[in-house]
Amino acid sequence: MVLVFAFGVILVLVAIGLVALTFGAPQEGGVKRSLAVLQAMTNAPEELTREVDRPFSERVVAPLQQRAYRVGRRFTGADTAARLQRKLDSAGNPGDLTPDRVVSLKVIGAIAFLVIGLVVALVLGTSLPVLALLMIGGLVLGFFAPDLYLYQTAYNRAEHLTRELPDAIDLLTISVESGLGFDAACQQVARNTDGPLSDEFSRMLSEMQIGQSRSQALRSMAERTNIDDVRTFVGAMVQADAFGIPIGSVLRVQSSEIRVKRRQRAETRAQQVPVKITVPLIFCILPCLFAVVMGPAILAIMDNGLA
Template structure:
């Protein structure tokens, strides 16, 4: 009996030691696991800003922009030698939209060509169109995708010219008042650029900046005229260049230009008003008149059908 009690006591002692060592080891492992987690969090939070910015970049910055950069070389090889000059001219006339450069326009043409080709081909194959029709439509879609950047720049230039056309007469009036009140031409242009908004104000500001970096007034004026297709602005630029070359008083020239532009602006408004009846003719015939005929003649037609069918 004594032997059994002694053996049980020894077993309990070993069991207690085992449990104590296990608990201590578990706590040690838990502490080491927590310490490793803390180390990972500290490593994540202590990542350099360059690596963090690279990881936080958007999909467009990580994928689309590098892809666009690779297609720039393909665009240069596919375009004629003087294509970059023509693209630069289109960008100038469109007001240099934000993010648009010559290389990006070239790359956009390649991307538009490939995307239009694949999308049109896949769509026509799914619809089961015949091969000749598929070939023709794919060619047309590919050319449209290739010229999509040019069409966008053309539309931007057209809208910009309309805004400049509507603001030119007021800007010349302000120039005339400023010059006749005693300011020089450069100071009058600065007043116009400061007190007006829109593409015309941007053009006057750019002209002043070019004059500040050393370009002559005539060269700056000619550059402003070359950046637009607006005939009235080019006429104004030509008159100011001749006045500067021959020493004609600027105030007198501005007074004449202001009067002519007011007349042209009124004529332009009258011309736009005369175009309204012609433009409204198509929606009138195909949209308004059919609805009117249905509303007016519909009940009469129903009564006639009822009468001829013999029903009361």
């Protein structure tokens, strides 16, 4: 019995040893493999980790814009880049946009608004013609949305420039008459004013510093702004520089003329107010007035008729 018991204990120990070897060896090998993988990832060459470490904008957004630009270039003309660059200059280059980015945004906007129109039509449960109309409308709206944005931004910027120009010319006149040169006076305007006019004078001075003449820099500013008052001012400055006319007297005349034009524009807008207010007066104010004044009388007449 003692021998049988000892033999049984030995068998149990052997079985435990085999189980331990069975489950321990693969685990140790798995740990070693995991450590090897981690070490390989840690010591991976820079070429393999560079793609993972790149930001999302470079890995996804930039390739998407490139594909959208290639698609949009097929639907636009050859002079699209020049036209878009003029629009961007008139709008002040918002968001550091380029013509290529605008073309890609047009394609992405068209696809996005097309999907939005489809989703809206499916949610509302419209018929097939309405579905097609919403999808086509979203496609057209998304494609021309960047153009509308640039147009509105350029319009607001032009209004701002038109309002600021008389004050800037007054500051130029005072600076020149106090003994400063024209370039130093323009620097005073760029330093002491805010908004798009200050940006334009700063860009003009930068162009002059990199080698352009004063006439070329002034003409470039007039082309970027595309405003009649700025063109008139630039033309007077270019002629004064070409013929040697004193700049102070030219600035004084330009200041008075531009202020007269601003007053005339204000008077024109004031005269347009009665005409513009006619539509809301007829469709919004008069119906409410008629309802308040004639409503009680109509209700009284209806009560008497029913009685």
